[in-house]
Amino acid sequence: MITSHNGPQPADFTDVRATNLAVVLRFVRENAPCSRADIAASTGLNKATVSSLVADLIDRSLLRETGLTEHRVGRPATMLVLDGSPYAAIGIEVNVDYITAVAVDLKGEELLNWRRSFPGGASSAGQAVVAMAALARRVVSRMTKEARQVLGLTVAVPGLVDVNGIVRVAPNLGWRDADLAGDLTKALRDPGFPVLVDNDANLAALAEHRFGPHRNAANLVYVTGEVGVGAGIVMDGRLRRGGQGYSGEIGHIELDPAGPTCRCGRRGCLEAVAGVGAILAHTAPDASPSELELEIDEVVRRARNGERDVLTLLEDVGRHLGRGMAAVANMLNPEVVILGGYYVPLAPWLVACAEEEMYGRVLAPGGGGCRLEVSTLGYGAAALGAAARVLDSVDSGRLPAQR
Amino acid sequence: MITSHNGPQPADFTDVRATNLAVVLRFVRENAPCSRADIAASTGLNKATVSSLVADLIDRSLLRETGLTEHRVGRPATMLVLDGSPYAAIGIEVNVDYITAVAVDLKGEELLNWRRSFPGGASSAGQAVVAMAALARRVVSRMTKEARQVLGLTVAVPGLVDVNGIVRVAPNLGWRDADLAGDLTKALRDPGFPVLVDNDANLAALAEHRFGPHRNAANLVYVTGEVGVGAGIVMDGRLRRGGQGYSGEIGHIELDPAGPTCRCGRRGCLEAVAGVGAILAHTAPDASPSELELEIDEVVRRARNGERDVLTLLEDVGRHLGRGMAAVANMLNPEVVILGGYYVPLAPWLVACAEEEMYGRVLAPGGGGCRLEVSTLGYGAAALGAAARVLDSVDSGRLPAQR
DNA sequence: TTAGTTAGTTCCTTAGCCAAACAAATGTCG
DNA sequence: CGACATTTGTTTGGCTAAGGAACTAACTAA
Known part of the structure; x- marks a missing residue:
């Protein structure tokens, strides 16, 4: 959607479209199952516009039509639900003694949750990147096997992470000034999805905000x-x-x-x-x-x-x-x-x-x-939030390309 | 502009226009004097679009053409500056022993600054409303005399003001649960502009953010x-x-x-x-x-x-x-x-x-x-910020109607 | 004077929302 | 059972406003 935080960005039609696609997507996520008519009535968008937006989202496999309503006056409505089966968002949490990886679909339903012991407290950031890359590759290949496209990967780190994703200080891990996002992207060799890094508390807050x-x-x-x-x-x-x-x-x-x-x-x-x-x-x-x-x-x-x-x-x-x-x-x-x-x-x-x-x-x-x-949300809140971070960028209009 | 804080709002063309008008207005405010070409180059908007937006803003007397540039290669540029001479934003600060009123134009330049002693600490909220209304009426009539349209009025109160503008507690004034905005609007009898209330520190922060x-x-x-x-x-x-x-x-x-x-x-x-x-x-x-x-x-x-x-x-x-x-x-x-x-x-x-x-x-x-x-910004920061609060809503696309 | 440069406008195309009409599919009532 | 009402979703046409290309305008430099 068209946000304006650091100085307003000019808008054009594609922004309107992105905003409205996000509005519809979000509405369905929160009110599924629902019909096109419901969406139009609740969001204030025109029925015709909603139809067009929904068609677009179905093309991208973000929505799916499920059955019809019955036993009501008038034409039965085609109900819509989030699809998202062909997508996955990956969250990784690195900690003192283990690395956790979770993958969720668009609904936030957990597809996998792997924990692997790793002496984070006794390892360099470089070693952690190697371990995370190995784990991430396995998760990605599992997702690919399930015919899912990976939308992104976010790493949760217990420490100070600056706005560019550089880990400035992670006291429990003993890291300083590590460009985790950059190094991990390199290690994954052109992964085809964005790799982000953020603080674990921030991401856990995001998990609560989305799923709690x-x-x-x-x-x-x-x-x-x-x-x-x-x-x-x-x-x-x-x-x-x-x-x-x-x-x-x-x-x-x-x-x-x-x-x-x-x-x-x-x-x-x-x-x-x-x-x-x-x-x-x-x-x-x-x-x-x-x-x-x-x-x-x-x-x-x-x-x-x-x-x-x-x-x-x-x-x-x-x-x-x-x-x-x-x-x-x-x-x-x-x-x-x-x-x-x-x-x-x-x-x-x-x-x-x-x-x-x-x-x-x-x-x-x-x-x-x-x-x-x-x-x-349990101990995995940060990892879940890391995955939620990926879903957030979908929600803000950065939809995966048509397939 | 198209912001989305509490649940995304759907967008349409008028939002795009409002966003872009605000973008241009803001750019000129921060970079005046500047030409249409400057605006296009810096904002990324098309030259044609900028021309149309600027024409619109000139129609509303928000911008004004000033002289041409000279002694440069190429056609001289028509420079633009904020006009805003036909507008005013009013800020009022109520305190323990005085009420201050300021009026600023669109540039934030002070048009008047009146301080009037008032025993805020020993008066009820109702008495304060009467005093503020009297002061506000005088300010408004002065602005009207100067052929300015009042865009809005904001009151700064030292105390807890809730999101609806109700003063919950103002310890130094001894007020509780006073609907200042509502009562002041009533006292001004259909003023034709919005009346808002906020905490003094919030508004001073706004003043710093805009003028500091x-x-x-x-x-x-x-x-x-x-x-x-x-x-x-x-x-x-x-x-x-x-x-x-x-x-x-x-x-x-x-x-x-x-x-x-x-x-x-x-x-x-x-x-x-x-x-x-x-x-x-x-x-x-x-x-x-x-x-x-x-x-x-x-x-x-x-x-x-x-x-x-x-x-x-x-x-x-x-x-x-x-x-x-x-x-x-x-x-x-x-x-x-x-x-x-x-x-x-x-x-x-x-x-x-x-x-x-x-x-x-x-x-x-x-x-x-x-x-x-x-x-x-001196002791008047909160009053200035109260006026800035009015300008903020202009900046976010709520432009005054064409004249 | 001519060429070059920059500014701003005009005209056309295009994206995409909205309103209204319409088609489709059902329930209701005489 | 059939006409009608009701609701859903699509189609069509209109409109707003952005973008691009071509053009005009007004200057400097050589």
Whole structure:
């Protein structure tokens, strides 16, 4: 569609067409199955225009006609649904100890979900590119076997990724200034689809915005609960990445000048008082990054058992988290803040405290309508969001060529 | 132009035209004087199209032909400049002890700037509406006398203004749930132009975005330095108001759980440690709100004299401010944070400390490219921004009818 | 004076939306 | 059972507005 962010772009007829194709595509995605008449009535587009747009989308295999309606007055309507069977979007998430690849169709239905262990924390960006390229090639060949065209590939990286897709710093992986997108494109040798890179929290936010239960919220924040704490910010319906792409770095907001020392060297960072590390520092101070999931399971078990010290610890962390989320809510006034990562299994013991603290500290009446929720997308949110990033560009009118 | 924020709107030819008219208008505003050929070359629009668009804009008195270029090879070019002489946009700012009204033409040049003392802090919203309506009527009649058509009026209010223009809470004015826009429209009896209401920090941010020295920054934050501290957030070239319109409430971000008590009742709010009130609490604890400007002048004088205790105080406040701005920069990664209000006269003693603190706490390398600057628009930034809000809607294609 | 250069207009083509008429397929009621 | 109503989707023609090419206009340089 015709957007104008950095200085308005002139428009012409092809933009109108692209906009309207996207409007129809999006409407069907959200209201399938529906008829051409429904689309015309709801979008305000003319029936004739809708017919033409739908024909175009069917030609591209983005829509498909399904049966007719029956038992209604008047001519039965031909119902339309998203097709997208001949397409796939690929998302890859690279992490400390594994790489995940997912592929989804246009509806966002998962076609595959492969996890492969990989010592990301002990590998260079170059080695990671080799591993990712190998995995991506396998995914692509599987998609090709299923007669699907790959629309794009996006990589989610836990770290600072600038607006050009350069990984500036990825502390847990030990990478600096790696042109992942460029190198991966080279490694895939003219893949015929765009390769993008973005921050994991940003992409997880995108996944929530497209697939999550709050998908109708135009303003939402996703918070990763890993060793690092980061946020992805959706405002007015789009990811907002800031001037250089480093928005959402809430992990190092200072909550207490007298707080504990953070791994960044400063004191009292949100990450240091409310990150997963802050929990494990008390329960399992010597845990290695690869044992994180197990250790969190152990914390959950102990909390379930009602162990007093663990419960107190989690309440404490919840309150700190709530203070951080109050800062987020005050600054951004989102409709919902979604807690992800390891905050999900810990939520039963965190959220009540966090919510209380947050609502107590948000200036706007009723917390500005901001709710604190728990992600339902699981640990693969970032990878799913990476695939969603590809679908987003289809939605904004960059349709695959006719076949 | 054809934007799509909350669900894409279908587009048709009139949208294309509106988009392109706005493109040309904006180009001339930023590059005047320039020729039709310049516009075509820079925007990518066809020469014929540009001619047609320019003719349209001249018909509406939005552009005007000025002289020809000379002494150049080839046919001399007819230069174009913004006209806008037959138009005016009105901004009104209501505050604790005065109401300001400004009117600007399309270029943003100030046509008038009236300040009228008004006990906002001791008046009801209803009384304020009466006063504003009286002032607005005088401004409108002056504009009419100058043969200008009023394009719109926006009111800047220090407080929480929701997306529908309802003033939810204005602590310094003591207002709650006042439908200022609606009541003012009624009081003006079918004014023939739109009346809008928004938060003062938001509008000041808009003023900076349009008129300030960083007007090319698509991501900027304006921070008000009054008794309250608030922010206006521009991301990706537009004001971002959050879900209900309450974004930018940074004054009550908690910087120190052990800090001093804030007037909101909580502890260690940014406002309490780095607001203007925090300074005056030390230098003039009994000052009334209406004496603020005088008291600040006194602080400036004492700082100029090199009084040790005042300098220490200001360094301290600067550091707290820097910590708050670090939170802003980490979360939003703007290209620039602009300090306004009373921070401007105090800047020589605040900014160095604030900057140092901020850069020390922003995670992104080089502070994510975020600079800390001082507003150059003066105390009238919000009123100016209110007028800019009107011009913005012209820019987005809502052109006045042909005359 | 002639050639070269740049500006802006005219005229034609084309894309693509809209309105209205129409065709198709069903239910309803006398 | 047939005329009519109702709804869907297509066809046709009209209109808006962008783009391209050719043309005119007005200057400088040699």
